[in-house]
Amino acid sequence: MNIFWHEIKANRKSLLVWSAVMVLLVLTAVAKFSAFHNNPESLAILDSIPKSVLDGMNMRAFNLVKLDGFFGVVFSYFSLMGAMAAAMWGSESIAREERDKTVEFSLVLPITRSKLVTAKLLAALVNCVLFVLITWGASALSARAYQPDAGFYKFLGQEMAAMFLIELVFLAMGVLLGCVLKKYKLAGSMAISIILTAYVLFVVSRMHEKLDVLRFVTPFRYFDAADFYKTGRFEPVYLALSAGIIVVCLAAAYLVYARRDMMI
Amino acid sequence: MSTNIYRYEVRVRWKSVLIWTFALASLLFIFMALFPSFSAEAAAMNEMVANFPPALKSAFGISNLDLSSVLGYFSFCMVFCQLCFAIQASNYGFGLVSVEENEMTADFLLTKPVSRSNVLRSKILAALTSLLATDVLFWLMSYASIVLFREGKPYELKILLLLLGSVVVFQLFFFFVALAISQLVRRVRSVTPYSLGLAFGAYVLNAFAGIFGDVKLEYLTPFKHFDTAAIVLDGHYNLPLVLLEVGVIILALGFTWLRYARRDIPTSV
Numbered sequence: 001m002n003i004f005w006h007e008i009k010a011n012r013k014s015l016l017v018w019s020a021v022m023v024l025l026v027l028t029a030v031a032k033f034s035a036f037h038n039n040p041e042s043l044a045i046l047d048s049i050p051k052s053v054l055d056g057m058n059m060r061a062f063n064l065v066k067l068d069g070f071f072g073v074v075f076s077y078f079s080l081m082g083a084m085a086a087a088m089w090g091s092e093s094i095a096r097e098e099r100d101k102t103v104e105f106s107l108v109l110p111i112t113r114s115k116l117v118t119a120k121l122l123a124a125l126v127n128c129v130l131f132v133l134i135t136w137g138a139s140a141l142s143a144r145a146y147q148p149d150a151g152f153y154k155f156l157g158q159e160m161a162a163m164f165l166i167e168l169v170f171l172a173m174g175v176l177l178g179c180v181l182k183k184y185k186l187a188g189s190m191a192i193s194i195i196l197t198a199y200v201l202f203v204v205s206r207m208h209e210k211l212d213v214l215r216f217v218t219p220f221r222y223f224d225a226a227d228f229y230k231t232g233r234f235e236p237v238y239l240a241l242s243a244g245i246i247v248v249c250l251a252a253a254y255l256v257y258a259r260r261d262m263m264i
Numbered sequence: 265m266s267t268n269i270y271r272y273e274v275r276v277r278w279k280s281v282l283i284w285t286f287a288l289a290s291l292l293f294i295f296m297a298l299f300p301s302f303s304a305e306a307a308a309m310n311e312m313v314a315n316f317p318p319a320l321k322s323a324f325g326i327s328n329l330d331l332s333s334v335l336g337y338f339s340f341c342m343v344f345c346q347l348c349f350a351i352q353a354s355n356y357g358f359g360l361v362s363v364e365e366n367e368m369t370a371d372f373l374l375t376k377p378v379s380r381s382n383v384l385r386s387k388i389l390a391a392l393t394s395l396l397a398t399d400v401l402f403w404l405m406s407y408a409s410i411v412l413f414r415e416g417k418p419y420e421l422k423i424l425l426l427l428l429g430s431v432v433v434f435q436l437f438f439f440f441v442a443l444a445i446s447q448l449v450r451r452v453r454s455v456t457p458y459s460l461g462l463a464f465g466a467y468v469l470n471a472f473a474g475i476f477g478d479v480k481l482e483y484l485t486p487f488k489h490f491d492t493a494a495i496v497l498d499g500h501y502n503l504p505l506v507l508l509e510v511g512v513i514i515l516a517l518g519f520t521w522l523r524y525a526r527r528d529i530p531t532s533v
Binding site for chain 2: 017021100188192196204207211
């Protein structure tokens with residue numbers, strides 16, 4: 001428990017910075033929505049943009065004149081930010097000990113290594129939950145100016161659930177990287193490269209039908225606003241896939257960390 | 265300049281340069297390989313776009329862009345390359361001198377018989393060498409990917425050179441701004457979150473400008489200063505913005521230069 005609270009405190013600043021950026025993002029996005037609000041002309045323009053470009057930017061599926069359609073587009077950025085923040089929190093909280101040369105201290109405490117990982121994981125998880133809640137609150141509050149209907153709030157709730165699930169996947173991945181990589185410096189950069197690759201694959205996978213198989217490769221496609229905007233639910237396949245990724249990552253992380261040499 | 269420091273710094277980074285080059289290469293080739301199937305579809309849409317009133321079109325930067333042309337498409341794909349360049353350059357910038365403070369090697373380095381400005385100069389030059397090496401490899405691969413996948417369509421060499429050349433100043437911006445920020449804060453404990461924030465912050469600001477077409481905040485971001493779509497459309501750089509960017513670079517460099525000479529260096533004791 002002590003470790004948990006210590007970790008919460010250590011992560012606090014990072015959570016504040018990420019949340020501030022997120023709130024800024026939501027505010028600018030909603031401010032820009034005023035250009036689209038009940039303005040069918042801008043839709044006509046959108047119709048003329050090549051299909052694959054719109055798909056790449058994930059804009060075709062949405063009715064941008066309506067608030068929920070607009071938030072569907074903004075969701076790509078929510079999920080990207082959520083993924084980055086979660087992966088950073090996951091990998092940093094483990095790798096930090098070796099970087100700051102505190103790992104010897106933590107590991108001679110009278111607890112098992114897996115308990116240490118659990119405490120860190122839970123603290124990072126709390127951060128992820130708070131991050132989603134803050135995003136949710138900021139979006140709901142700033143959208144109020146347009147008097148959205150109940151449908152919007154339902155869709156927003158779904159987006160936030162999707163963002164949380166994406167966070168979970170990348171949090172597990174981050175923890176795995178932090179636990180497995182012998183060089184603590186690699187953890188962060190590996191996490192970035194995985195996220196960037198996943199993001200680019202996400203963009204590319206929407207551009208061409210032949211590349212649609214990539215949808216199983218990139219977690220951003222698992223919870224794609226364009227899909228659940230239409231169907232109103234998450235596909236069980238993707239839920240199962242992400243659960244699988246999370247379980248495998250965490251299991252590997254615990255196993256490896258329990259018997260690993262630390263860099264001192 | 266101290267050759268020892270310079271050589272050491274270049275050696276530390278060569279692996280990272282190779283990895284980034286590999287990432288850029290895969291990005292270019294994946295995107296450009298899609299060009300043939302993409303351009304056919306885009307050509308049909310272009311005719312429709314031509315009929316829209318210019319005021320509305322300008323609100324959507326991208327709709328002006330002819331994605332069926334080689335360079336139009338290339339500029340679309342280059343935004344992602346820019347993102348990579350931004351992260352790489354900010355990584356190098358944030359880590360350049362702060363890495364010594366994190367690994368407790370700053371006292372070792374600074375007790376060598378070289379002045380601080382000499383240390384800084386050698387380090388900056390080494391990092392710039394690594395960045396330039398990435399550029400050169402990137403240029404070669406861009407050219408290769410265009411030649412391979414352009415399907416006999418014409419493209420203007422001058423505009424391609426403008427596009428490719430823009431990455432140099434673009435990198436310098438992120439490198440020097442990151443370096444200046446690393447001097448402002450007391451300690452950069454880990455480089456990645458900082459560089460992610462800087463690079464993605466700039467990218468997201470620009471992406472918003474691209475989709476929702478409004479320009480105020482967006483002047484802050486180099487992605488807008490070197491808006492690849494605008495370069496292809498206008499056939500030249502947006503000079504005031506480029507000058508603004510160069511100004512920021514010089515300011516950041518000057519600040520770092522003065523600050524590092526008298527900075528209080530945190531050590532292990």
